[in-house]
Amino acid sequence: MFDLEPERVTAWIKSNGYSKVAVQLPEGLKVRSSEISDTLRSAGAIPILIGRPCYGACDYYDGYGEFADALIHYGHSAIPSMGEDPNVLFVEARAEVGADALRNHLDGLPSKIGVLASVQYIGLIDAVTEILEESERTAFVSPGDSRIKYPGQVLGCNCSAAENIRDCVDAFLFLGEGDFHPLAAAFGTDIPLFVYNPVTGSMRSVENTRERILRKRFASITIASEAESFTVIVCSKKGQKRIAEAERISALLEKAGKKVYTVVLEEITPEALSHYRTDAFVNTACPRISMDESSRFVKPILTVTEAEIVAGIRKWEDYEFDSIRN
Numbered sequence: 648m649f650d651l652e653p654e655r656v657t658a659w660i661k662s663n664g665y666s667k668v669a670v671q672l673p674e675g676l677k678v679r680s681s682e683i684s685d686t687l688r689s690a691g692a693i694p695i696l697i698g699r700p701c702y703g704a705c706d707y708y709d710g711y712g713e714f715a716d717a718l719i720h721y722g723h724s725a726i727p728s729m730g731e732d733p734n735v736l737f738v739e740a741r742a743e744v745g746a747d748a749l750r751n752h753l754d755g756l757p758s759k760i761g762v763l764a765s766v767q768y769i770g771l772i773d774a775v776t777e778i779l780e781e782s783e784r785t786a787f788v789s790p791g792d793s794r795i796k797y798p799g800q801v802l803g804c805n806c807s808a809a810e811n812i813r814d815c816v817d818a819f820l821f822l823g824e825g826d827f828h829p830l831a832a833a834f835g836t837d838i839p840l841f842v843y844n845p846v847t848g849s850m851r852s853v854e855n856t857r858e859r860i861l862r863k864r865f866a867s868i869t870i871a872s873e874a875e876s877f878t879v880i881v882c883s884k885k886g887q888k889r890i891a892e893a894e895r896i897s898a899l900l901e902k903a904g905k906k907v908y909t910v911v912l913e914e915i916t917p918e919a920l921s922h923y924r925t926d927a928f929v930n931t932a933c934p935r936i937s938m939d940e941s942s943r944f945v946k947p948i949l950t951v952t953e954a955e956i957v958a959g960i961r962k963w964e965d966y967e968f969d970s971i972r973n
Contacts, residue, residue: 648846649740649767651679653686656719659736660690668692669715671708673701673722676740683721700914703803704729704737705886705933705971711735724766724800728793728973729886742767746774746822748848753782755850756841757817761787762799763809763832764822768845769797771822775843779820787812793973801828803935804887804971806835813838826856827935833857834938834968863941864953865963871947872957874926876906882932883913889931889951889971896929896951899958917943929954934969 660668668687672680684694695715697708704723709732711718717734725737760779762772776786788799791808799808801821809819809832818839821829824846833840833853843850871877877900881893897907912919915936920928927947930937934950941948950969955961 657690665716667715669695669711669718671697671720706884724796744845752850761816761819765828768822806832867947871927876925878923878925879929887932893931903958
């Protein structure tokens with residue numbers, strides 16, 4: 648169902664004469680690692696699988712040079728603002744599906760709709776726009792900021808393509824599966840969002856999930872407001888490393904009378920944080936760790952914008968999604 652582009656991969660390896668190629672896969676594609684390895688071998692390269700977790704292009708393995716001549720990163724698009732490495736190939740694993748079943752769900756949609764997608768379904772935006780306009784609706788598709796490769800694309804940490812048109816639309820239509828990407832747009836815009844799953848042909852709202860997570864976030868902020876000490880987390884991954892933000896929020900918390908420490912981590916897990924004896928944490932890496940996984944952590948782990956509420960420079964009613972931008 649997902650196109651792994653074996654012909655392009657083979658041509659790229661052969662044209663560059665790579666003898667060892669590292670392969671980085673998200674969890675959902677690791678079941679196809681043998682198939683991918685066989686493709687590399689047929690192209691004349693030794694495959695080396697990178698076994699560490701992979702959540703997005705923001706944590707592509709830039710240390711591949713220790714093991715291989717090149718890296719193929721599957722399942723995500725490149726982040727333009729991170730620059731280009733000629734020895735890294737991004738294979739987006741586009742889904743091989745259509746959008747015709749969307750016609751069965753048009754009755755519940757308003758007249759002005761912003762169209763969004765994860766990269767696997769970005770190729771359906773034109774077809775979906777045509778379907779919406781055939782129904783006498785107006786479809787809006789916007790570029791994002793410099794982290795976003797395609798118009799309408801949403802990352803888990805960046806919904807700028809949605810934010811740019813939120814004043815133009817009555818709702819968003821997201822093309823994809825799961826909650827990770829559409830929730831970014833729902834958190835970032837506070838506008839009704841419908842998810843159309845091109846694989847199942849089903850439509851749903853994420854409003855209940857959004858509200859449930861936000862209630863937990865407000866609870867975490869309330870508990871953290873009583874904290875006397877904080878550990879501010881900096882992520883060592885290239886696409887999530889926000890040192891300036893860590894320094895800024897540390898200064899704000901100290902000004903608010905809090906004791907602040909800083910730690911650099913690669914993976915932010917309950918086990919990794921268990922060694923640090925502060926009352927709460929501030930996560931300057933991917934904000935979805937704090938928002939989606941808060942129940943895994945014993946102590947509050949805030950996003951940057953949530954920590955601003957604790958520091959007193961942002962009001963509760965001005966709660967905002969911590970979008971990673973450039």
